[in-house]
Amino acid sequence: xxxxxxxxxxxxxxxxxxxxxxxxxxxxxxxxxxxxxxxxxxxxxxxxxxxxxxxxxxxxxxxxxxxxxxxxxxxxxxxxxxxxxxxxxxxxxxxxxxxx
Numbered sequence: 713x714x715x716x717x718x719x720x721x722x723x724x725x726x727x728x729x730x731x732x733x734x735x736x737x738x739x740x741x742x743x744x745x746x747x748x749x750x751x752x753x754x755x756x757x758x759x760x761x762x763x764x765x766x767x768x769x770x771x772x773x774x775x776x777x778x779x780x781x782x783x784x785x786x787x788x789x790x791x792x793x794x795x796x797x798x799x800x801x802x803x804x805x806x807x808x809x810x811x812x
Contacts, residue, residue, distance in 0.1 A: 721749050724737070756791070756796055758783075761785060776811055780805075782804050783803050784804050
């Protein structure tokens, strides 16, 4: 398992479950991340290689885990729908944390 670099930026994607945003933030802080490095992900701004995408999984009304993925590649793309510029981001799973 890859060690999480807590100095990198973390982009949160709660997939509409805003009531769980604080829980995701608390999990990241417990792992040593600074709250200043944690931001909500938006389709108009992507992270850099080495940064992290953190999302509730599976997307939808009943997620059961927090998935942490490291960005491995960022390509220029035309934004598409809600995904926006993240369409051009490749990532690798680093860790999954149960919400239970």
